[in-house]
Amino acid sequence: MVYGKTTMMPIEFEYKTLRKALQLNMTLSEAQKDHIKQLNALDELRNMAVQHTKIIQHQQAKWHDKYIKERKFKSGDWALLYDSRYKDTMGKVHTRWLGPYEIVEVFQNGAVRLTTIDPVRFKLLVNSHRLRLYHKPATKE
Structure with missing residues (x-):
């Protein structure tokens, strides 16, 4: 060889x-x-x-x-944003959902433009997989 x-x-x-x-x-x-x-x-x-x-x-x-639930968002809805940054440090009593935010625009690729509902408004762009629909609270009337 x-x-x-x-x-x-x-x-x-x-x-x-x-x-x-x-x-x-x-x-x-x-x-x-x-x-x-x-x-x-x-x-x-x-x-x-x-x-x-x-x-x-x-x-x-x-x-x-x-088991996949289709979530459809439209502008004017309110949504909660999942905060994955502190998922290991928070205790079990704290929530990982931030918001509510108002949906300004929904894009075709699944991105959503949000704005805060506070008097000081700022916009952010997030993936729709991180959102959950938030139902507006009922008024006293």
């Missing part, structure tokens, strides 16, 4: 059809046909496994999509 060169193996070490034919008392052509049948069966098993995997993935996606 020379470093960096491929080795030259006798054909009976690379393809075991000749050895198999001698062990099973078959002719070489019968052994080759049997070997091709086994390879085809292996390909069929592989295709069946791939098909089964696709079916299982489709079923899992369908099951997970069943």
